[in-house]
Amino acid sequence: MINPTEYLPKSYHPRVSTYWWLTRWVYLKFILREASSVFVAWTVILTLLQIRALAAGPARYAEFQDWLRSPLLLVLNAVSLFFVVFHAVTWFNLAPKAMVVRVGGRRLPNLAISAPNFAAWAVLSAAIAWILMRG
Amino acid sequence: MANRITIEVTRYDPAQDEKPRFDSFEVPLRKEWVVLDALNYIKDHLDGSLTFRWSCRMGVCGSCGMTVNGVPKLTCATFLSDYAPGPVRVEPMKNFPVLKDLVVDTSDFLVKLEKSKPWIIRKVEKPLDEEYFQTPEQLEAYKQYSMCINCMLCYAACPVYGLDPLFIGPAAIALAQRYNMDSRDEGASERMDILSQHDGIWGCTFVGECTQVCPKHVDPAGAIQQYKLTATMEWVKALVLPRGSE
Numbered sequence: 595m596i597n598p599t600e601y602l603p604k605s606y607h608p609r610v611s612t613y614w615w616l617t618r619w620v621y622l623k624f625i626l627r628e629a630s631s632v633f634v635a636w637t638v639i640l641t642l643l644q645i646r647a648l649a650a651g652p653a654r655y656a657e658f659q660d661w662l663r664s665p666l667l668l669v670l671n672a673v674s675l676f677f678v679v680f681h682a683v684t685w686f687n688l689a690p691k692a693m694v695v696r697v698g699g700r701r702l703p704n705l706a707i708s709a710p711n712f713a714a715w716a717v718l719s720a721a722i723a724w725i726l727m728r729g
Numbered sequence: 730m731a732n733r734i735t736i737e738v739t740r741y742d743p744a745q746d747e748k749p750r751f752d753s754f755e756v757p758l759r760k761e762w763v764v765l766d767a768l769n770y771i772k773d774h775l776d777g778s779l780t781f782r783w784s785c786r787m788g789v790c791g792s793c794g795m796t797v798n799g800v801p802k803l804t805c806a807t808f809l810s811d812y813a814p815g816p817v818r819v820e821p822m823k824n825f826p827v828l829k830d831l832v833v834d835t836s837d838f839l840v841k842l843e844k845s846k847p848w849i850i851r852k853v854e855k856p857l858d859e860e861y862f863q864t865p866e867q868l869e870a871y872k873q874y875s876m877c878i879n880c881m882l883c884y885a886a887c888p889v890y891g892l893d894p895l896f897i898g899p900a901a902i903a904l905a906q907r908y909n910m911d912s913r914d915e916g917a918s919e920r921m922d923i924l925s926q927h928d929g930i931w932g933c934t935f936v937g938e939c940t941q942v943c944p945k946h947v948d949p950a951g952a953i954q955q956y957k958l959t960a961t962m963e964w965v966k967a968l969v970l971p972r973g974s975e
Contacts, residue, residue, distance in 0.1 A: 604743045605826040605834055610891040618799060621888060624936045688935065692954035699866040 626677075627684045633677035640671070686711040734758040734809060735816035736767050738779065741827050749827060751818070752776070758813060764804040765793050768819065768831075781831035788944055791880030795831055796820040801885040801942045822885035838881055841897050844923050845905035850916025867912040874907035874952060876945040883939035883949050889932055896932040897923065899939035899949030906952040909959075925960040933957075 611617070615625040647658035661667060689711055690704035733755050741749035754775050756767045765783055772779045783793040786805045793804045798818050809817065825833035855861065883899035890896050905924055909917045924930055933953045940950040 605828050606741055606743070606746075606749060607826045608823070610824075610888070614888055614891065620938055620941065621936070624888075624934075624938075628934070688937070688954075691935075691937075691940075691948070691951040692958060694951075694955060696866075699869065701869075 627681065630677040630681040630684075633674040634681055636670070637674055637678055640674075682715060686715070732758055734767075734813060736764075736771065737816050737818045738768070738771070738831070739820045739827075740779075740830055741821075743829060749821075753816070756809075758809060758815075760810055762809045764795075764797055764802070764807045764809055764817065764819060767809055767817075768804065779831075780829045789878060791878035794822050794880045794882045794885065796823055796885065801882040803880060803882065803944045806944055822881060824885055824887065824891040825881070835881060837894065838879075838884060838898065838900070841901045842879070842904065845897065845901040846916060846920050846923070847901075847904040847908055849908060849911060849914045850919060851913075852915050861913040863912055870912070871907050871910035874903050874910065874947055877904055877907070877947045878945055880944065882942045882944065883947075886938040886942040888936055888938075889934055893928070893932060895928040897929050899933075899953065900947075902930060902933075902956065903947050903949040903952040906956055909956075921960065921963065924956060925963075930956050930960060 615621045644658065647655045662671070686708050690707035693707050695702045695707065734757075736754050736756055737751045738754065739749045740746075740752045754771045756770045756775075759766075765786065768779065768781055768783075772781075781793070781795070783805065784790040785792070788803055788806045791803070794801060795804050796802070796819070797804065797807050798812060801822060804819070819831065821827045821831045821833045825835060825837070828834050877900055879900060881900065883903075884890050887896075887899055890898050902924060905920045908914045909920060930953050933950075935950060935954060937950045940948045943949065
């Protein structure tokens with residue numbers, strides 16, 4: 595293949611800094627969104643551990659609850675909650691980009707795609723909260 | 730409003746400099762002036778050796794893309810007064826080799842653009858006296874992507890392209906999608922070979938900045954995510970349906 599820059603004078607090739615994601619708030623927000631998946635994974639693991647403790651009987655479950663009350667776990671889970679919510683909000687906000695729904699030849703506005711996602715999230719969360727709180 | 734503003738401009742002379750530096754110029758701050766007006770003022774009155782690209786001065790030609798205070802911008806559509814009291818830092822577009830001052834080498838984009846086959850492909854052409862009809866709805870399906878002016882601001886904003894130069898990039902994919910969505914086109918399967926490879930759509934991590942900086946509201950990030958959906962459906966179809974079936 596012909597090298598299109600062969601006959602050009604030398605050029606300066608800037609290197610991308612390792613810390614490029616700190617140069618603009620939008621890039622940092624993107625990295626935080628990507629990093630949030632680690633906390634989502636932790637939340638899944640925690641739920642699996644909880645189910646295992648529950649299946650092992652009341653004594654084992656009480657022990658598990660004590661472990662959850664340790665300062666380290668409280669801080670970790672508070673941070674995880676923040677990131678899981680951040681992950682969900684950014685995910686639902688991105689949904690209209692990937693989904694193009696046309697009604698009567700016109701594209702539905704972004705809000706019409708993201709709002710049902712947020713509504714379903716709120717309804718499911720409320721239902722789970724109701725099941726957990728009622729007993 | 731102060732009547733002058735300082736502009737810091739990247740200077741790089743390939744014949745003399747190892748790496749770029751900044752020169753500062755003081756220019757009049759006028760309400761109706763855009764950054765490109767300030768650059769032209771510098772070239773006309775202060776330093777004739779300042780090198781930059783521009784042409785139409787009205788956001789159509791896509792030549793005057795640069796980095797203004799860290800953000801990719803068309804300098805003909807970026808008002809100086811929005812940056813008062815300054816200083817305003819004008820750099821070449823990021824992620825491209827710098828040839829001189831604010832001029833970058835765009836060859837890589839042009840090679841990738843051609844690879845994505847941004848033209849109508851027909852299996853059989855109609856005779857010249859027959860027309861290809863299109864309804865307003867069919868036009869609407871791709872019109873947004875056809876607004877691309879090849880300014881490459883989306884490449885300058887894309888960290889994936891900066892880190893992995895093999896990535897085919899936002900505009901080339903959006904323009905491929907412009908023809909895929911065109912009811913007259915029959916080349917979608919030809920383009921899929923280029924688009925659905927690792928350095929095609931799957932290189933995109935959905936930073937979304939390409940869409941934010943696009944001066945023509947093309948939404949390349951949307952085009953890429955929609956194409957990911959299409960490519961996945963095609964893959965599932967190929968997996969489920971017997972070979973050779975369409």
